[in-house]
Amino acid sequence: MAESRTYHEESDEKNILKLRQLRKQLPDFASDFFRGIESRTSARTRVGYAYDLITFFHYLKEETRLLKGRDYETLPVTFLEEITISDLEDYVSYLSLYIDENGIKRTNKPAAKKRKLSALKSFYRYYYKREMISKNPTDLLDMPKLEKKAIVRMEANEVADLMDHVETGEQLSDKQLAFHQRTVTRDMALIALMLGTGIRVSECVGLNLDDLNMEETAAKVYRKGGKEQIVYFGDEVKELLIPYLAEREKKKPEKGHEDALFLSLQNRRISVRAVEKLVKKYTRTVTTLKKITPHKLRSTFGTALYQETGDIYLVASVLGHSDINTTMAHYADMEEQRRRSARNIVKIRKDD
Secondary structure: OOOOOOOOHHHHHHHHHHHHHHHHHOOOHHHHHHHHHHHOOOOHHHHHHHHHHHHHHHHHHHOOOOOOOOOOOOEEEEEHHHHOHHHHHHHHHOOOEEEEEOOOEOOOOHHHHHHHHHHHHHHHHHHHHOOOOOOHHHHOOOOOOOOOOOOOOOHHHHHHHHHHHHOOOOOOOOOHHHHHHHHHHHHOOOOOOOOHHHHOHHHHHOOOOEEOOOOEEEEEEEEHHHHEEEEEEEHHHHHHHHHHHHHHHHOOOOOOOOOOOEOOEEEOOOOOOHHHHHHHHHOOOOOOOOOOOOOHHHHHHHHHHHHHHHHHHHHHHOOOOOHHEEEEEEEHHHHHHHHHHHHHHHOOOOOO
């Protein structure tokens, strides 16, 4: 009997196979790069890099003469030295609006441009550090400046209203109500778990039944890069998980989905897209001014935890941030408020 695999192992396998197909659209020397970064990146990250590099080489083919009359597949890695800073700056402009290799019109905002350029910089850095190329023009390339955005989150009253609306189905359409009767117990448990732990949507859908420890009110999640971590949930979440688990026992999952904690109506592991849709459906009944996604539920949890504890290191640990600077950047405004509020705490002279 074959050993069962986790959701994340299956996802990695799909991404590994996907990467093999994508690499065929790149010069042969790119394979060295993907092998070189394999030990420190996830398969999903490498697939993202491949898509971004395909965009770059598509630009070179369509918008420059650098590849004219040359055998694309067998280009030497030293070809990268022929690309100038002017070519790279034109590429940044190109990313604003272009037609991709499939004939589809694409646009990129500064955040998307930054991601694509980060992939390109990593690509160049790999070959430069190994002395396979003698110069790295991407070092001269300025990254797009990102506009600082306020944290979008739900306030305490909105969270309470959300859970009430999930429970009652208030303000849902007649069609939505028909499905609501069949999914309300699952939806209550799923949304409460996300709000009560701050786990990512991919971590939530990847949960298996045996990842839960109801006695310890804990769950084992697989963070980015496949690292395991135990997260803890409160009694409110436990009280909503109990009826769902009782309901889950009666279901007959499709083959290959027997271990999944949260199931779709088709008795398959619920997908990331399905969770995004159900969060959108319910949050629209509470607020129309904020666009709430599963990641915003994570921000809601992180904000509440920081407000209650004032411990940015605890927030980083619970959210599974590998770099404390990620957390500090995200909650910088709140940290500033805390420092400002502390200005009158220490007294120079005691009051009489």
